[in-house]
Amino acid sequence: MASERMTGAEIVIKALVDLGVEVVFGYPGGAVLPIYDALFKQNRLRHILVRQEGGAVHAAEGYARSTGKVGVVLVTSGPGATNAVTGLTDALMDSIPIVCLTGQVATHLIGNDAFQECDTTGITRPCTKHNYLIKDVQNLGKTLHEAFYVAGSGRPGPVVVDLPKDVQFAEGDYEVPASAEHRTYKPRVKGEPKAIEEAVALLANAKKPIIYAGGGVINSGDKGSQLLTQFVRMTGYPCTLTLMGLGAYPASDNQFLGMLGMHGTYEANNAMHDCDVMACIGARFDDRVTGRLDAFAPGAKKIHIDIDPSSINKNVRVDVPIVGDVAHVLEDIIEIWKSKQCHTDGKALDAWWDQIAEWRSIKSLDFKQTGTIIKPQHAIRRLYEATKDRETYITTEVGQHQMWAAQHFPFDKPNHWMTSGGLGTMGYGLPAAVGVQLAHPDALVVDIAGEASTMMNIQELSTAMQYRAKIKVFILNNEYMGMVRQWQELLHGGRYSETYSEALPDFVKLAEAFGAVGLRAEKPDQLDDVIAEMIATDNAVVADICVDPAENCFPMIPSGAAHNDMLLGPEDEKAKPVSKDGMVLV
Amino acid sequence: MQEQIIERHTIAVLVDNEPGVLARVIGLFSGRGYNIESLTVSTVSEDKTVSRISIVTSGTPMIIEQIKAQLDRLVPVSAVRDLTEEGEHIEREVALIKVAAEGPQRRESLRIADIFRARVADTTVGSFVFMVTGTQEKIDAFTELMRALGEVEVSRSGVVAIARGSEVL
Numbered sequence: 001m002a003s004e005r006m007t008g009a010e011i012v013i014k015a016l017v018d019l020g021v022e023v024v025f026g027y028p029g030g031a032v033l034p035i036y037d038a039l040f041k042q043n044r045l046r047h048i049l050v051r052q053e054g055g056a057v058h059a060a061e062g063y064a065r066s067t068g069k070v071g072v073v074l075v076t077s078g079p080g081a082t083n084a085v086t087g088l089t090d091a092l093m094d095s096i097p098i099v100c101l102t103g104q105v106a107t108h109l110i111g112n113d114a115f116q117e118c119d120t121t122g123i124t125r126p127c128t129k130h131n132y133l134i135k136d137v138q139n140l141g142k143t144l145h146e147a148f149y150v151a152g153s154g155r156p157g158p159v160v161v162d163l164p165k166d167v168q169f170a171e172g173d174y175e176v177p178a179s180a181e182h183r184t185y186k187p188r189v190k191g192e193p194k195a196i197e198e199a200v201a202l203l204a205n206a207k208k209p210i211i212y213a214g215g216g217v218i219n220s221g222d223k224g225s226q227l228l229t230q231f232v233r234m235t236g237y238p239c240t241l242t243l244m245g246l247g248a249y250p251a252s253d254n255q256f257l258g259m260l261g262m263h264g265t266y267e268a269n270n271a272m273h274d275c276d277v278m279a280c281i282g283a284r285f286d287d288r289v290t291g292r293l294d295a296f297a298p299g300a301k302k303i304h305i306d307i308d309p310s311s312i313n314k315n316v317r318v319d320v321p322i323v324g325d326v327a328h329v330l331e332d333i334i335e336i337w338k339s340k341q342c343h344t345d346g347k348a349l350d351a352w353w354d355q356i357a358e359w360r361s362i363k364s365l366d367f368k369q370t371g372t373i374i375k376p377q378h379a380i381r382r383l384y385e386a387t388k389d390r391e392t393y394i395t396t397e398v399g400q401h402q403m404w405a406a407q408h409f410p411f412d413k414p415n416h417w418m419t420s421g422g423l424g425t426m427g428y429g430l431p432a433a434v435g436v437q438l439a440h441p442d443a444l445v446v447d448i449a450g451e452a453s454t455m456m457n458i459q460e461l462s463t464a465m466q467y468r469a470k471i472k473v474f475i476l477n478n479e480y481m482g483m484v485r486q487w488q489e490l491l492h493g494g495r496y497s498e499t500y501s502e503a504l505p506d507f508v509k510l511a512e513a514f515g516a517v518g519l520r521a522e523k524p525d526q527l528d529d530v531i532a533e534m535i536a537t538d539n540a541v542v543a544d545i546c547v548d549p550a551e552n553c554f555p556m557i558p559s560g561a562a563h564n565d566m567l568l569g570p571e572d573e574k575a576k577p578v579s580k581d582g583m584v585l586v
Numbered sequence: 587m588q589e590q591i592i593e594r595h596t597i598a599v600l601v602d603n604e605p606g607v608l609a610r611v612i613g614l615f616s617g618r619g620y621n622i623e624s625l626t627v628s629t630v631s632e633d634k635t636v637s638r639i640s641i642v643t644s645g646t647p648m649i650i651e652q653i654k655a656q657l658d659r660l661v662p663v664s665a666v667r668d669l670t671e672e673g674e675h676i677e678r679e680v681a682l683i684k685v686a687a688e689g690p691q692r693r694e695s696l697r698i699a700d701i702f703r704a705r706v707a708d709t710t711v712g713s714f715v716f717m718v719t720g721t722q723e724k725i726d727a728f729t730e731l732m733r734a735l736g737e738v739e740v741s742r743s744g745v746v747a748i749a750r751g752s753e754v755l
């Protein structure tokens with residue numbers, strides 16, 4: 001293809017279009033004016049004007065995670081770029097593909113403390129997968145294509161491209177690069193055959209196996225979830241998922257043990273502790289999952305499938321590491337399993353399932369909805385019942401409501417659950433919901449929120465209104481930063497230092513001020529009506545669900561404890577005080 | 587339980603010679619709390635597009651493995667070689683050591699320099715600058731001896747290293 005001559009700003013637009021981008025989340029400013037001018041003159045890209053740059057990145061994350069595409073952000077220099085840093089870090093921790101274009105002062109001013117100058121590549125170096133500063137317009141097109149390749153391939157992540165204003169004005173040549181091949185960056189997708197064979201042998205001989213899968217399965221595309229499901233069904237082995245992995249295996253299936261980890265189910269965590277063979281698939285032995293490391297699955301042979309070699313042997317030593325893309329590796333595993341005519345140890349497996357049934361019978365997620373106060377878990381269950389027959393996407397904020405959503409809202413499909421797992425960013429859910437809704441205009445998109453988190457990015461409700469994104473903000477209003485309050489109970493003698501949500505706005509009126517619809521449920525008997533009205537409303541809705549302010553999130557592995565040492569309820573909390581070592585953990 | 591033995595490793599890293607690449611490597615070490623005992627960098631390819639970074643670091647075997655995996659993950663990194671693990675290799679360092687001394691001490695410094703095969707790079711009536719090459723230990727030893735003789739200023743290059751044998755990286 002012949003190259004075309006155009007300005008840097010035009011190259012940006014052209015490259016984005018060539019890369020299949022449809023939506024850009026952004027906010028203008030002096031250092032990106034040429035790009036905004038080029039945006040004005042075209043109609044291929046849709047620009048979504050957010051209300052704060054942090055919201056742009058979270059919206060792009062929601063867009064990316066619900067579509068499998070790269071999310072795109074455009075912000076100005078200085079404060080535009082620094083406002084994006086939280087979202088970039090969030091995307092890095094949760095492996096979300098994002099390309100963030102930042103304006104920069106003109107190249108000859110860089111380093112002079114010019115107006116709205118900041119060292120964007122310096123600031124974002126540790127919170128991106130990679131970043132670029134473009135000093136020559138001739139490199140712009142190629143770099144943009146490379147940025148998308150880096151963001152979306154291998155272990156996905158955020159990439160920043162810093163664009164000085166003079167480069168946006170300068171004329172240069174643009175052509176679509178012939179190949180995406182990179183000289184030094186070459187993610188490995190196929191697993192090593194010998195390791196895969198070893199894994200199959202271990203799995204086939206397991207007596208107490210468990211499949212522990214995570215967000216990597218979802219990042220591996222639809223095929224990842226399909227193959228995981230196929231493999232789990234084929235073997236009859238129990239499967240648990242991380243917070244990031246929910247939806248990768250159907251929650252309604254009997255072989256699903258629920259989420260594992262700090263607020264995972266009793267059966268999932270005990271099965272992790274007692275298993276003899278563990279296959280960790282697209283997950284990373286995060287501290288929220290492992291609990292006390294020296295007591296983590298002590299008797300297990302561990303297999304780890306991950307596309308990122310640095311995830312392997314980072315926290316937990318594994319016996320069979322397999323570097324590769326989940327779908328590719330699972331495909332090979334299934335093929336070898338079939339060709340070797342492997343079969344499982346039926347008797348041992350029956351005994352294992354009997355044991356699991358015993359743990360299950362504890363019903364660790366149970367709660368009692370009695371009296372006149374709405375239990376938050378009940379509200380989520382009712383939300384699920386009312387939405388389960390529609391195409392529903394859930395985003396969350398961060399806190400107790402997030403964990404209750406993970407526990408009580410089952411997902412049978414991938415890409416329908418968007419939550420900030422690694423960074424735990426309050427304020428993620430509302431803008432993420434906007435991004436999801438714009439990608440899926442006809443779907444129901446609900447942000448399961450806490451009242452404190454909602455206040456962190458409430459301005460993005462205005463974005464939702466501007467683009468008719470009919471998101472539903474479902475606030476479990478407990479008038480506390482509930483999760484922090486719970487830890488204060490656990491670790492600090494119930495001294496609720498600064499965790500009461502004082503001076504809250506009237507969320508109904510707040511919604512109305514934005515032009516959205518506000519609803520409120522104060523009593524259990526109002527709940528179903530409010531949910532029904534929320535769903536039926538052809539507008540953005542804020543539903544203020546007044547829930548029990550004292551409820552805590554159980555079961556729980558308190559920090560510093562092992563998987564088989566869970567707190568099942570408030571009584572346990574008193575009986576098992578947190579260890580000194582546990583106190584210092586976050 | 588995690589192993590607690592601390593090992594010293596010399597790692598060679600080949601990187602694309604682009605702006606910020608050294609900051610990436612150093613940021614990785616500081617951000618993740620790894621040790622850098624020494625780090626040197628210079629372009630090594632004929633067309634100046636590739637740099638080689640030699641890093642001496644220390645940590646538990648698990649940390650050393652992490653360091654290598656994390657380095658390899660950086661986009662502009664094309665090769666990471668653990669010279670310590672891969673077999674025999676040569677490590678050398680260059681140091682320029684200024685010794686301000688007079689009288690017998692001055693003469694003694696020359697004699698010791700001779701033993702260490704250090705060369706005199708600069709002379710004034712009150713000082714010498716010696717250039718000495720060798721292993722870290724040799725330079726440590728030389729510097730120690732010089733300190734006993736007068737005021738000493740030291741500038742060291744950090745370790746450069748290469749594997750023995752005919753294989754070319």
Ligand SMILES: Cc1ncc(C[n+]2csc(CCOP(=O)(O)OP(=O)(O)O)c2C)c(N)n1
Pocket residue numbers: 397398399400401402424425426427449450451452453454476478480481482483484
């Ligand atoms: C940006 C940010 N600041 C602080 C925290 C620490 N934090 C974690 S949960 C939480 C409270 C959340 O309160 P709310 O949104 O009401 O949710 P709840 O736990 O009550 O359901 C806080 C402050 C965080 N996760 N993110």
Ligand SMILES: [Mg+2]
Pocket residue numbers: 399450451452476477478479480481482
């Ligand atoms: Mg709350």
